[in-house]
Amino acid sequence: MSKNLHPAIDPMRMGVGRSIAVLTSGGDAQGMNAAVRATVRVGLYTGAKVYFVHEGYQGLVDGGDNIRPATWESVSMMLQLGGTVIGSARCKDFRAREGRLKAACNLVKLGITNLCVIGGDGSLTGANQFRAEWSGLLVDLVRAGKVTEDEARNSSHLNIVGMVGSIDNDFCGTDMTIGTDSALHRIIEVVDAIATTAQSHQRTFILEVMGRHCGYLALVTALACGADWVFIPEMPPDDGWENHLCRRLTDQRARGCRLNVIIVAEGAMSRDGKAITSDQIKKLVTDRLGFDTRTTVLGHVQRGGTPSAFDRILGSRMGVEAVMALLEATPETPACVVSLSGNQAVRLPLMECVQVTKDVTAAMAEGRFDDAVKLRGKSFENNWNTYKLLAHINPPDVKSNINVAVMNVGAPCAGMNAAVRAAVRMGIIQGHTMLAVHDGFDGLAQGQIEPISWNSVSGWTGKGGSELGTKRTLPSKILEEISLNIAKFNIHALVIVGGFEAYMGGLDLVQAREKYEEMCIPMVVIPATVSNNVPGSDFSIGADTALNTITSTCDRIKQSAAGTKRRVFIVETMGGYCGYLATMAGLAAGADAAYIFEEKVSIRDLEMNVVHLVEKMKTTVKRGLILRNENCNANYTTDFIFNLYSEEGKGIFDCRKNVLGHMQQGGTPTPFDRNFGTKMGAKSVLWLTEKLKECYRHGRIFANTPDSACVLGMRKRALMFQPLSDLIEDTDLEHRIPKTQWWLKIRPIMKILAKYDIKLDTSERTDMEHVIKKRGPLGK
Helix, strand or coil: CCCCECCCCCCCCCCCCCEEEEEECCCCCCCHHHHHHHHHHHHHHCCCEEEEECCHHHHHHHCHHHEEECCCHHHCCCCCCCCCCCCCCCCCHHHCHHHHHHHHHHHHHHCCCEEEEEECHHHHHHHHHHHHHHHHHHHHHHHCCCCCHHHHHHCCCCEEEEEEECCCCCCCCCCCCECHHHHHHHHHHHHHHHHHHHHHHCCEEEEEECCCCCCHHHHHHHHHHCCCEEEECCECCCCCHHHHHHHHHHHHHHCCCCCEEEEEECCCECCCCCECCHHHHHHHHHHHHCCCEEEEECHHHHHCCCCCHHHHHHHHHHHHHHHHHHHHCCCCCCCEEEEEECCEEEEEEHHHHHHHHHHHHHHHHCCCHHHHHHHCCHHHHHHHHHHHHHHCCCCCCCCCCCEEEEEEECCCCCCHHHHHHHHHHHHHHCCCEEEEECCHHHHHHHCCEEECCCHHHCCHHHCCCCCCCEECCCHHHCHHHHHHHHHHCCCCEEEEEECHHHHHHHHHHHHHHHCCHHHCCCEEEEEECCCCCCCCCCCCECHHHHHHHHHHHHHHHHHHHHHHCCEEEEEEECCCCCCHHHHHHHHHHCCCEEEECCECCCHHHHHHHHHHHHHHCCCCCCEEEEEEECCCCCCCCHHHHHHHHHHHCCCCCEEEEEECHHHHHCCCCCHHHHHHHHHHHHHHHHHHHHHHHHCEECCEECCCCHHHEEEEEEECCEEEEEEHHHHHHHEECCCCEECCCHHHHHHHHHHHHCCCCCCCCCCECCCECCCCCCCCCCCC
């Protein structure tokens, strides 16, 4: 967000007298419906008229019944549907000027001068061409007598905003395109299922995923499942790869590995531009090694199914930003794409992004593969580098004589094991001896410490919970025992993976440095908790998995409520005092309200929500969903809210309540948590290795500066190390939450999408950026 304060405009009047059309074009992607829903509802909220264009550009050309007014209720129950409800079609007619002339005529007749296009780079390039020709098309239409001069004057300028919907994540300038995360969910579900059968029979599995020109899906899948090999179009294997691949598979089997996984992007090719197919690889492995080998081509499974929580939130946030960008645009503003970078909404010039996307294809065609990887952006490059480091054991000949201990602290969450695996393997690659500490600080005090090897963490990325064991105990009362064991096991550095207890425990160790010299070692805390409440990081490992669990449960609850009609569900979520899960699940599941500790709830608010639901029951959408964070208010408990709603809704609606409980901490990690955990674990050990060099004096390690004990966190667009002691000021220790939380700013979006008349803050507006600033390091 830019910090320039623009003159405040009343957002509820911004669109009065304006018309917006929304269309989806090209290949469908999960999450498109969330973007359509948000565009329609925010458009109506601003006072604009909103139209659906059915069947993409074909509907724009054919006009008639394909362009219909959208209402609030017409986008209800769309959030959880995959694909695109308004239809999409590849359109030859629009490529010809004749077709674009018809499309312009249809828009002018309806007074539509704002077009929101959700599609891939081809669809967005077409939109930009349409905009560039607009004035010429109007001249032709007036000359042919198809439109009057007044109509042409009223539609003198066309505004275009794009949102990228593509499961391949092949559009440069954006961290994640709509649909990519959901496609990864489908792929990982299949990989997990295949892994169990492959292990039973000691098989090699070759999995082909989509990505004709972009290897993102293949690369992240390989990272998230610890594949033995990945083939991507951006970086073909070196000549002689056949021997290398066979050697690696044989090595893995010799180490006792019962399965091999090879991931292939459909556009995989060799250095000389020849296609590398799954069948070719299967023949190679079978003929040379005699391994029992199977091939699975995922195909359109990847496009299907319900959108993930991330894609729903992404689509919703981008839909809001798209409407704002359209209504703020002037004839001089270039056509833009709205996108997310880290957790920031950004606007980028459409044609700059298209150009960089084309540059990648050109780099691949010309054999400049390093350039192709760089042009894909920082996120892609980091994924590639992390994969290369972690995929294959290649420890140095000389040991570092450094012992690094890894532990889990606090409540278990999905993705913890991925972080531990990456830390262990990265440590072994650096030549360190890695030690596993079982059962948190208790285990450190009791000496439950043992060496951990490369193979002992294989298969951990896909395991939920904590394999090392974890406890909430803080070290303050057992410092003496901990210091003795740090000395006994000769621990030189410490990786602590966990939630708020990991942060507080790290602080205890830092404060104990004055008394115990053994604590003067570098330490890093990796945030891992479903609550997402660790200071110094916008995201925690585990929160995405919990969010998807809550969202899919809410989908089922909404389906039940839609069937029975006139029913309101009250659902209690975890999170301690942090309202992240309740807010984000509210946005992803389309809740009517989400009660959280950070935003105080009064009896008047509860009364307003009841009135809102009573009004809702008069429409065709006869159901309600209310989320409540477990600690949002000591007196307004889930039972109290349930009783209040039941009493006030008598004769109009009935109520049910659900407490989701510990199911939110379980389950297999989502692709995001596997990938995030892997990157965090690897990065933490690389940082510790550098710190150890800085702290090595007179033949021993001595680290007592604040910057030798850090939290590794995601901040806006980058992974950063921040000293534990520096973060105290920004921490509400009593309620175990950071004082500033980025996601509070997107709460109004949830309320607007639920039809509350509240003000959306437009003073802090997103300005246009340029693609030269490439994507942040996280991607997804």
